[in-house]
Amino acid sequence: MRTPVVAGNWKMNGSKSTVTALLQGLKQGLNPGRASVVVCAPFPFLGLVADELSGSAIQWGAQNASQYPAGAYTGEVSVGMLQEFGCSHVILGHSERRALFSEQNEQIAAKFMAVIDAGLTPILCVGETLEQREAGTTAQVVEEQLMAVVDAAGVIAFSKAILAYEPVWAIGTGRTASPQQAQEVHETLRKRLAAVDGAVADKLPILYGGSVKAANAAELFACPDIDGGLIGGASLDAEAFLAICHAAE
Numbered sequence: 001m002r003t004p005v006v007a008g009n010w011k012m013n014g015s016k017s018t019v020t021a022l023l024q025g026l027k028q029g030l031n032p033g034r035a036s037v038v039v040c041a042p043f044p045f046l047g048l049v050a051d052e053l054s055g056s057a058i059q060w061g062a063q064n065a066s067q068y069p070a071g072a073y074t075g076e077v078s079v080g081m082l083q084e085f086g087c088s089h090v091i092l093g094h095s096e097r098r099a100l101f102s103e104q105n106e107q108i109a110a111k112f113m114a115v116i117d118a119g120l121t122p123i124l125c126v127g128e129t130l131e132q133r134e135a136g137t138t139a140q141v142v143e144e145q146l147m148a149v150v151d152a153a154g155v156i157a158f159s160k161a162i163l164a165y166e167p168v169w170a171i172g173t174g175r176t177a178s179p180q181q182a183q184e185v186h187e188t189l190r191k192r193l194a195a196v197d198g199a200v201a202d203k204l205p206i207l208y209g210g211s212v213k214a215a216n217a218a219e220l221f222a223c224p225d226i227d228g229g230l231i232g233g234a235s236l237d238a239e240a241f242l243a244i245c246h247a248a249e
């Protein structure tokens with residue numbers, strides 16, 4: 001039995017006051033349950049998030065990390081720095097980083113290994129564009145993205161990781177993959193990993209991301225290979241995010 005995970009991706013949103021209000025709403029409203037709840041905040045808010053969430057049932061993390069431990073990498077943030085702020089999770093390979101900041105599979109794999117080596121949990125994102133879906137290459141694209149990291153980091157590293165399937169055409173668009181579409185890709189990903197190591201594949205949480213809302217979460221999370229969600233827009237609203245967490249119980 002896999003533990004459901006609901007992770008919020010705040011992206012580049014929020015201010016000290018809105019973050020404080022959001023976290024207080026989450027702490028007050030969250031009923032301790034089976035699901036793991038994580039919020040991934042912008043770097044400057046991690047100290048504030050740590051102060052607010054310490055001792056609560058909610059974990060926190062970042063949305064990116066450098067593959068390097070320290071040095072002359074202007075603008076980068078190391079995994080060690082994230083550890084100092086109590087982060088447990090790091091989102092890697094989000095489609096916005098792939099598309100807008102030219103992150104490639106090789107670099108994402110290096111970041112994944114840095115996060116694993118530090119004992120933090122990577123949330124590795126994979127997903128196809130609308131063009132790729134319409135060309136019938138969804139399985140090939142997501143398998144390639146997954147296997148680039150499996151080949152570099154080794155399959156055993158995935159016993160400490162989370163995978164997120166996020167179709168690019170569903171992110172921030174209000175257009176959600178149907179439960180059937182999402183389940184089909186989740187099953188493809190799990191089977192591909194199972195071809196390398198069945199036990200690791202069986203235990204790996206695979207989250208769905210792409211316009212998840214309170215209204216569609218339960219139906220998505222009921223699919224056999226969907227183990228929770230990576231939530232963008234709806235994670236900025238305490239009530240909406242709590243309802244999605246509830247749907248994962």
Ligand code: PEP
Pocket residue numbers: 009166170171172173174209210211212230231232233234
């Ligand atoms: C995301 O950015 O990871 C995401 C899933 O966004 P949204 O829920 O807003 O589509």
